Amino acid sequence: MVPVTFVLFGATGDLAKRKIYPALYNLFVDGKLPEAFSLIGLGRREWTDEFFQSNVEQSLRQFSRREIQDHGKMESFVRKFRYTALEIGRTDDYKKLLQVIEERESELQLPPNRLFYLSVGPEYFTTIASNIAESGLGSADGWKRLVIEKPFGHDLQSARDLNEQLSKSFAEDEIYRIDHYLGKPMVQNLEVLEQANPIIQALWSNRYIANVQITASETVGVEERAGYYDHVGAVRDMFQNHMLQMLMMLAIHLPHNSSPEDVRKHKKQVMEALVPLSKSDVSASVIRGQYTSGSMGGNPVKGYRSEPGIAAASMNDTYIAAKLQVDDFFWRGVPFYIRTGKRLKEKSTRIVVEFKEALNQPSTAALGGAPNLLLIDINPNEGIMLQLNTKENGELKPVQIQLHESSKDIPEAYENLIFDALTGNPTFFAHWDEVELAWSWVQPILDAFRDNSVPLHSYEAGSNGPAEADALLAADGYHWWFDSKEEQQTNGKEDKYAYQIGH
Ligand SMILES: NC(=O)C1=CN([C@@H]2O[C@H](COP(=O)(O)OP(=O)(O)OC[C@H]3O[C@@H](n4cnc5c(N)ncnc54)[C@H](OP(=O)(O)O)[C@@H]3O)[C@@H](O)[C@H]2O)C=CC1
Numbered sequence: 060m061v062p063v064t065f066v067l068f069g070a071t072g073d074l075a076k077r078k079i080y081p082a083l084y085n086l087f088v089d090g091k092l093p094e095a096f097s098l099i100g101l102g103r104r105e106w107t108d109e110f111f112q113s114n115v116e117q118s119l120r121q122f123s124r125r126e127i128q129d130h131g132k133m134e135s136f137v138r139k140f141r142y143t144a145l146e147i148g149r150t151d152d153y154k155k156l157l158q159v160i161e162e163r164e165s166e167l168q169l170p171p172n173r174l175f176y177l178s179v180g181p182e183y184f185t186t187i188a189s190n191i192a193e194s195g196l197g198s199a200d201g202w203k204r205l206v207i208e209k210p211f212g213h214d215l216q217s218a219r220d221l222n223e224q225l226s227k228s229f230a231e232d233e234i235y236r237i238d239h240y241l242g243k244p245m246v247q248n249l250e251v252l253e254q255a256n257p258i259i260q261a262l263w264s265n266r267y268i269a270n271v272q273i274t275a276s277e278t279v280g281v282e283e284r285a286g287y288y289d290h291v292g293a294v295r296d297m298f299q300n301h302m303l304q305m306l307m308m309l310a311i312h313l314p315h316n317s318s319p320e321d322v323r324k325h326k327k328q329v330m331e332a333l334v335p336l337s338k339s340d341v342s343a344s345v346i347r348g349q350y351t352s353g354s355m356g357g358n359p360v361k362g363y364r365s366e367p368g369i370a371a372a373s374m375n376d377t378y379i380a381a382k383l384q385v386d387d388f389f390w391r392g393v394p395f396y397i398r399t400g401k402r403l404k405e406k407s408t409r410i411v412v413e414f415k416e417a418l419n420q421p422s423t424a425a426l427g428g429a430p431n432l433l434l435i436d437i438n439p440n441e442g443i444m445l446q447l448n449t450k451e452n453g454e455l456k457p458v459q460i461q462l463h464e465s466s467k468d469i470p471e472a473y474e475n476l477i478f479d480a481l482t483g484n485p486t487f488f489a490h491w492d493e494v495e496l497a498w499s500w501v502q503p504i505l506d507a508f509r510d511n512s513v514p515l516h517s518y519e520a521g522s523n524g525p526a527e528a529d530a531l532l533a534a535d536g537y538h539w540w541f542d543s544k545e546e547q548q549t550n551g552k553e554d555k556y557a558y559q560i561g562h
Pocket residue numbers: 068069070071072073074075077101102103104145146147148177178179180181208209210
């Protein structure tokens with residue numbers, strides 16, 4: 060692997076501690092970090108290298124998916140880390156940083172390949188990018204890359220402004236916009252599922268698919284992020300990025316041996332085919348919700364407006380469901396239902412593809428069966444399940460066949476994404492075209508929410524969300540799958556439908 064210096068802005072922060080250090084450590088253990096690797100951590104705090112290294116060590120003990128058993132290995136990992144205090148707005152600090160980087164490069168004989176990872180608030184992105192460019196931190200004798208965390212903008216205009224600013228210092232192919240859902244193994248698998256399986260490929264269109272349901276439900280509430288979340292809501296926090304990325308990954312039809320450019324080109328085509336909503340369409344296709352008090356796992360929990368730091372009359376959305384249409388040759392007429400929310404009954408991210416009934420035959424439901432379904436479990440369980448019908452005692456009976464269940468010892472999203480950024484593979488990062496099209500599609504929803512021209516439905520914490528989201532599907536003759544206990548796949552015998560190969 061190509062030697063590199065990893066320059067981490069926000070090295071003293073929460074994301075670095077919980078995600079970035081553990082990801083780098085697990086890459087190191089798996090032999091997926093370059094032999095010659097240096098990390099320079101940056102923050103305002105006046106830390107020594109030793110203090111920084113011991114913080115990194117502590118974060119590995121607390122957050123790494125692997126238990127730290129080999130102390131020697133961990134020592135050799137943290138020895139690659141150095142710390143320098145830097146104030147983002149102070150240009151002199153970048154000159155000092157350049158010196159530190161060059162000293163380490165010469166000590167370790169590294170070429171000037173530099174990856175700048177911005178694990179700081181979005182208000183700092185443009186200042187950092189321009190200071191990097193102006194201080195000569197990008198060298199003509201090596202490459203430079205910029206990895207940025209979300210949120211990428213607050214709406215369409217601010218995202219465009221941000222991109223314009225960044226592009227003065229970094230070319231598009233040097234910018235890696237993280238969407239951690241794109242790092243999840245099952246989301247990465249979506250590309251292959253259709254491409255590498257002729258059976259699925261043959262069925263993957265409006266000819267056989269009735270509807271697609273994409274759900275990301277969370278049990279957590281707003282936690283300690285009130286200041287951020289109350290201005291953002293589910294639509295910006297999850298829908299504009301993670302949910303639309305999952306839709307793109309499911310709906311693309313890729314040619315064989317596709318390149319990263321093919322993936323991006325086809326994702327862009329999906330976004331271009333999304334039927335736009337006018338502001339006045341929003342109330343017919345979008346459900347906005349906010350949680351009230353309720354109970355989670357038997358414990359009472361507060362409603363959103365009583366959470367610390369949340370405005371008492373907040374109209375912020377903690378839930379959103381929407382019906383989308385992809386108007387292209389493959390998907391015309393197939394509704395995509397998407398929903399995400401906080402303080403829901405379970406933590407689960409999944410995609411359900413519901414197939415149409417057989418032609419010229421009575422409905423399978425009338426005979427005791429159920430529609431054929433393909434369930435793609437993304438998080439926290441990972442797996443694929445196919446629901447078919449069989450006959451038992453003269454009656455149809457749905458059975459669920461577990462096609463794939465991932466082992467627990469698999470890389471986390473951040474490991475996959477950091478590895479790709481280090482090796483220069485942009486496939487699973489959000490290209491500007493996708494981000495812009497996603498903001499464009501979402502903008503009428505933002506406007507309607509801001510103007511309160513759509514109702515804010517309340518739902519009890521611990522429920523499946525507002526009843527109005529059920530009505531969105533019922534109007535088309537469908538319902539959300541796997542919301543009720545008896546439909547749920549439980550790996551167990553009490554499950555009404557469960558039938559599992561090998562169990
Ligand atoms: N935490 C998470 O789970 C997630 C975070 N994100 C995104 O990641 C980014 C970082 O989040 P998070 O780690 O939680 O934030 P924190 O507030 O925990 O950390 C912020 C970091 O920025 C540094 N910093 C702030 N201001 C300055 C400044 N003026 N000069 C130099 N350094 C500065 C801080 O260093 P110091 O205090 O030493 O000055 C600290 O290291 C944000 O964009 C967030 O939206 C995205 C997904 C999940």
